[in-house]
Amino acid sequence: xxxxxGLAALWLAAGLAxxxxxxxxxxxxxxxxxxxxxxxxxxxxxxxxxIAFAMLLLVFAxxxxxxxxxxxxxxSAKPFVYKVAGAWxxxxxxxxxxxxxxxxxxxxxxxxxxxxxxxxxxAALGAQATLALGFYAFLxxxxxxxARLFPAPPDGQGLNPLLQDPGLxxxxxxxxxxxVGLSIAFSLAVGALLTNEVDARLARAMRPWVLAxxxxxxxxxxxGSYWAYYELGWGGYWFWDPVENxxxxxxxxxxxxxxxxxxxxxxxxLKAWTMMLAVIAxxxxxxxxxxxxxxxxxxxxxxxxxxxxxxxxxxxxxxxVGAAFTLFAARAATLKExxxxxxxxxxxxxxxxxxxxxxxxxxxxLGTLYPLLVEAVSGEKLSVGAxxxxxxxxxxxxxxxxxxxxxxxxxxxxxxxxxxxxxxVPALLGVTALAITIILAPGMTILPRLGLTVxxxxxxxxxxxxxxxxxxxxPLATWGMVLAHLGIAVALAGMGMNGAFxxxxxxxxxxxxxxxxxxxxxxxxxxxxxxxxxWTALEADLRASRGSGVEILKPETRYFxxxxxxxxxxxxxxFWNGQLYTVVGxxxxxxxxQLRLWWKPFVxxxxxxxxxxxxxxxxxxxxxxxxxxxxxxxxxxxxxx
Amino acid sequence: MKPKNQRLALxxxxxxxxxxxxxxxxxxLRNQASYFYTPADIAAGKAEQGxxxxxxxxxxxxxxxxxxxxxxxxxxxxxxxxxxxxVYRGIIPDLFREGSGAVAEGxxxxxxxxxxxxxxxxxxxxxxxxxGNLAAEHRAGKTVEK
Numbered sequence: 155x156x157x158x159x160g161l162a163a164l165w166l167a168a169g170l171a172x173x174x175x176x177x178x179x180x181x182x183x184x185x186x187x188x189x190x191x192x193x194x195x196x197x198x199x200x201x202x203x204x205i206a207f208a209m210l211l212l213v214f215a216x217x218x219x220x221x222x223x224x225x226x227x228x229x230s231a232k233p234f235v236y237k238v239a240g241a242w243x244x245x246x247x248x249x250x251x252x253x254x255x256x257x258x259x260x261x262x263x264x265x266x267x268x269x270x271x272x273x274x275x276x277a278a279l280g281a282q283a284t285l286a287l288g289f290y291a292f293l294x295x296x297x298x299x300x301a302r303l304f305p306a307p308p309d310g311q312g313l314n315p316l317l318q319d320p321g322l323x324x325x326x327x328x329x330x331x332x333x334v335g336l337s338i339a340f341s342l343a344v345g346a347l348l349t350n351e352v353d354a355r356l357a358r359a360m361r362p363w364v365l366a367x368x369x370x371x372x373x374x375x376x377x378g379s380y381w382a383y384y385e386l387g388w389g390g391y392w393f394w395d396p397v398e399n400x401x402x403x404x405x406x407x408x409x410x411x412x413x414x415x416x417x418x419x420x421x422x423x424l425k426a427w428t429m430m431l432a433v434i435a436x437x438x439x440x441x442x443x444x445x446x447x448x449x450x451x452x453x454x455x456x457x458x459x460x461x462x463x464x465x466x467x468x469x470x471x472x473x474x475v476g477a478a479f480t481l482f483a484a485r486a487a488t489l490k491e492x493x494x495x496x497x498x499x500x501x502x503x504x505x506x507x508x509x510x511x512x513x514x515x516x517x518x519x520l521g522t523l524y525p526l527l528v529e530a531v532s533g534e535k536l537s538v539g540a541x542x543x544x545x546x547x548x549x550x551x552x553x554x555x556x557x558x559x560x561x562x563x564x565x566x567x568x569x570x571x572x573x574x575x576x577x578x579v580p581a582l583l584g585v586t587a588l589a590i591t592i593i594l595a596p597g598m599t600i601l602p603r604l605g606l607t608v609x610x611x612x613x614x615x616x617x618x619x620x621x622x623x624x625x626x627x628x629p630l631a632t633w634g635m636v637l638a639h640l641g642i643a644v645a646l647a648g649m650g651m652n653g654a655f656x657x658x659x660x661x662x663x664x665x666x667x668x669x670x671x672x673x674x675x676x677x678x679x680x681x682x683x684x685x686x687x688x689w690t691a692l693e694a695d696l697r698a699s700r701g702s703g704v705e706i707l708k709p710e711t712r713y714f715x716x717x718x719x720x721x722x723x724x725x726x727x728x729f730w731n732g733q734l735y736t737v738v739g740x741x742x743x744x745x746x747x748q749l750r751l752w753w754k755p756f757v758x759x760x761x762x763x764x765x766x767x768x769x770x771x772x773x774x775x776x777x778x779x780x781x782x783x784x785x786x787x788x789x790x791x792x793x794x795x
Numbered sequence: 796m797k798p799k800n801q802r803l804a805l806x807x808x809x810x811x812x813x814x815x816x817x818x819x820x821x822x823x824l825r826n827q828a829s830y831f832y833t834p835a836d837i838a839a840g841k842a843e844q845g846x847x848x849x850x851x852x853x854x855x856x857x858x859x860x861x862x863x864x865x866x867x868x869x870x871x872x873x874x875x876x877x878x879x880x881x882v883y884r885g886i887i888p889d890l891f892r893e894g895s896g897a898v899a900e901g902x903x904x905x906x907x908x909x910x911x912x913x914x915x916x917x918x919x920x921x922x923x924x925x926x927g928n929l930a931a932e933h934r935a936g937k938t939v940e941k
Contacts, residue, residue: 387886388912427805491802505805509812516816517823524824535831537849539900542827546819660885662865722886739886742865750886 157221157300160209164250164300167202167257168290170195171283178280182273182348189272193264196279199286200261203254210250210299214241220306223247223299229312231688239323245447245463246299251327252443253289255334259363260286263338269359270342271351278338278345285337288470296466312688312714321381329374329401333439335367336408340436343429344478347485352425354492357418360432362778364415368408369771375401376764387722387737389658389752391760394543396451399522400442403515407435410511413504421566422492423501426482427508429489433478438515440471450526496568503561510554517547548601555608555646558639559615576618584611591654598654605650613643630777638770645763651732651756662746672753673700674734676707681738681747689714691723694738694747698727709738733757829900837903838877844903850879850910851898859893872897872908883910 174195181188213221215238217230227244228237242251260282267275293299339360346356378401383391392398411431417424445451448464495501521538528534559580563573587610591603616639619632657672668677679695691710698705709725727734732755739748829847842848850872858871867884870893881899891897891913899910 423801424805427809494801505808509808512809513812513816513819516813517820520817520820521824524820524828536828537831538824538828541829541847542823545827546823550819660866737886739866742861746865748866748886 156209156212156216156218157302160206160213161298161300163202163206163209164290164294167199167206168287168294170199170202171257171286171290174199174283175280175287178276178283181276182280189276192276192279196257196264196282197261199283200258203250203257207250207254210241210247211238213300214238214247217310218306219308219310220302220304222301222303225303225307225310227312228310229688230309232312232318233687235320235323236318242326246293246297248326248330249289249293249297249447250299251330252334253286253293255330256282256286256289256337259335259338260341263341263363267359269355270345271349271355273349274342274345274351274356274359276345277348278341281341281344281348282337285341285474288474292463292466292470296463318714319381319385321377321385325374325377325381328370328377332367332369332371332374332408333401333404333442335363335370336404336436336439338363339367339408339411339432340478343432344481347429347481350485350488352429352485352489354419354422357415357428361412361415361419362775364408364412364432364435365771365775365778368405368412369768369775371401371405371408372764372768372771375405376761376768379764380761384724384726385721387724387750389656389735389750389754391652391757394521394538394540396522397446399518400445403518403522404435404438404442406511406515406518407431407438410508410515411435413507413511417501417504418492421495421501423495424505425489425492426486427505429486430482431508433475433482437471437475437478438519440474441519444468444471445522493567495566498564498569500561500564500566500569503557503564506557507554507561510550510557514547514550514554517550518543521546544601552601552604552608555612555642558642559612559618562616562619562635562639577615580611580615580618583614584608586610595654602650602653605646605653609643609647609650612646613640616640616643630780631774632777634770634772634774634777636770637773638767641763641766641768641770643763644759644766645761648756648759648761648763651759652754655755656757657753659751660748662742662748664744664746669749669751671734671751672732672755674698674751674753675700676734676736676749676751678747678749681741684710686712692738694736694749696725696736696749698734698736705734707734707736709736711738711740728758731755831898833874834872834877834879835874837879837908842903844905847900847902849898849900850881850908851896852879854891854893854895854897856893872899879908880906881908881910883913885913888913 174192177188177192177195180186181192210223213224214228215234217224217228217237219225219228219230223244223246227247228240232240241247260279263282264275264279270278342356342360342363346352375398378398379391382393382398383389411428411434414424414428414431418428444464444467448467450464521542524538525536528536560573560577563576565571584607588603588607591598591606595603616636620628620636623632659669659671661669663669663678665678665680668675670676675698677697677699679697681692681694684691684693689712691712693708693710696707696709698707705727707725707727710723712721712723713719714721722737722739724735724737726736732753735752735754737750739750741747827847829849830842831849831851832842834850834852836842837850852872852874855871855873855878858869860869861867862869866886867882868887869880869882871878871880873879883899883901898914899908900912900914901908901910903909
């Protein structure tokens with residue numbers, strides 16, 4: 155019954171989405187007053203998808219093997235948390251999560267949005283309903299998560315052990331909220347283009363949604379990076395894997411949007427550009443979903459063999475992106491540019507920021523899709539990995555990071571003061587960092603060296619906007635900006651340190667023997683068998699010391715039975731100045747064990763930086779919402795329309 | 796600047812940026828894309844020595860040999876038509892075993908493939924793209940054997 159309830163809720167939600175769309179058309183064509191109805195419909199639709207998702211969680215929690223999805227992706231012996239988390243660790247479940255977030259975002263938007271005009275609000279909700287309809291259809295036709303099996307099998311096939319990890323419970327839902335949260339920006343852009351109400355007010359209405367989605371994307375990417383770092387046991391934090399790029403692309407577009415939206419909100423300029431970015435940002439979310447969920451990454455041919463899902467998603471992508479761009483092209487000429495600005499001004503700085511982010515986005519996009527294109531056209535197989543992305547996007551990202559330090563110092567419209575004077579200290583710090591790296595590590599490669607230089611510059615330049623201001627009276631949004639920009643410097647420093655100063659040892663030693671890595675001496679005390687709920691493991695007992703004190707690390711090799719798999723569980727010990735990362739491998743016939751050790755100075759700064767960036771976003775969001783509550787004009791009142 | 800000129804300048808900047816992105820990407824892809832080869836390709840001399848590439852195929856049964864240092868392994872990858880010897884230093888990934896598919900990243904050195912990385916899968920259903928076919932063929936072969 156539970157599964158059927160979920161399915162029924164989904165069908166009902168789809169019906170409501172259709173109704174929401176029809177109401178939009180009616181409202182835009184006539185003067186019919188439907189706002190309260192549309193809002194109610196959007197909210198109920200959100201509640202229904204939540205019910206459907208709750209039902210999916212329930213069948214997973216109860217290990218109801220008569221549901222095909224549970225059978226394929228779960229097992230009764232799994233720990234409870236991973237049974238529940240397994241609900242979205244598969245294609246159908248994750249698409250249901252996607253749709254749930256889409257509808258719930260629409261419901262929140264209907265409830266909370268006060269700044270748009272009624273017409274734009276209704277048009278945006280109509281656009282949101284149109285998006286939802288396509289994905290409901292996808293779920294109901296091509297990916298039903300509630301399909302039953304008859305007769306019910308005795309037990310399930312299990313979940314990939316790599317995914318049996320707290321990271322799984324947290325990382326994909328966070329990313330999805332970010333991905334799909336961008337749909338509000340998309341719908342608002344489409345709605346405003348439809349009603350011809352692209353202005354500063356729209357930008358202010360859109361900004362909190364973009365900020366919120368962007369915060370989640372930032373957190374999701376940071377968490378995903380850490381998950382890959384400790385779970386894969388390779389010591390790397392970013393692999394330029396297509397799945398990772400799929401999350402990076404919406405983030406790049408959303409970051410650009412976040413900055414251009416400020417120009418529109420403050421100065422009424424960059425209208426067309428901002429609308430286009432709003433469309434592109436969510437389009438990138440859909441491209442990402444398509445890449446990950448269509449099976450096209452497995453093989454272009456697999457896509458051709460099992461075409462239903464992939465073609466469905468591709469068609470949705472083409473329709474939505476195509477329609478939005480057509481609308482944009484039709485209306486772009488009617489958009490009046492807002493207030494003019496001089497060449498040296500904050501507007502120009504933000505335009506350059508946007509152009510650089512867009513170029514980086516283009517590079518990542520082409521690099522990710524190129525193998526698919528080549529294989530589809532010529533059948534030749536190739537892969538594009540870190541060498542391409544680092545060499546092409548890396549320098550641009552560094553240039554961007556330098557400009558991040560300069561841009562916020564410029565004033566709107568026209569900069570009269572000489573900016574360079576204020577940058578003396580940061581520039582000196584950057585040069586000092588460069589000199590230190592040349593003296594201490596002459597053999598360092600170019601990217602980490604420049605990374606550390608730019609990090610030193612940016613860390614000091616990013617706080618300049620606070621200098622000379624009363625910290626209490628400085629708006630929260632400014633604090634947020636400073637924090638986020640500082641976060642970039644921190645992350646950059648972590649990447650530079652990790653790239654330049656990591657030491658690695660790989661060797662076979664017997665219990666009682668020692669291995670040196672960086673400042674550490676690591677003793678292998680013993681290797682003992684241990685067991686968990688659905689796995690057994692060999693656990694190494696390592697004693698690490700530098701100077702005084704001993705740290706105990708216990709890396710494992712785990713063996714899972716359902717499905718039969720083996721994973722390396724790295725043991726990582728964090729210190730203020732870095733992480734000791736240990737992996738135990740296979741035994742050799744003479745009683746020795748493979749050990750792989752890394753000493754990674756300051757590597758944690760990478761994720762600390764990511765967290766700072768997200769925190770900055772949260773402060774900015776708080777600041778924006780706070781100011782609104784404190785009595786900025788309510789746009790819906792008469793006289794503002 | 797007048798609004799009209801400003802708009803023109805913005806459009807021009809966007810177009811220039813777009814071209815830059817495409818040119819940079821093309822340049823990068825020409826130099827940095829690593830092509831995927833099978834042992835048959837390597838036997839036919841298609842692969843350039845020393846260039847970054849990927850090698851994919853099945854790990855031949857009984858071919859995996861551990862070297863005396865304990866952390867280097869040698870094995871042979873086959874696609875049924877030809878065989879390529881591979882040497883790899885590191886902890887072999889969880890999903891690596893004889894008789895199943897593997898993709899190695901590295902370069903060719905006098906006929907031996909020196910692997911930097913052996914790929915494991917990342918997502919529940921994710922496989923290195925190139926292995927899709929080989930794995931499918933392998934499965935097909937298995938069902939015929941039965």
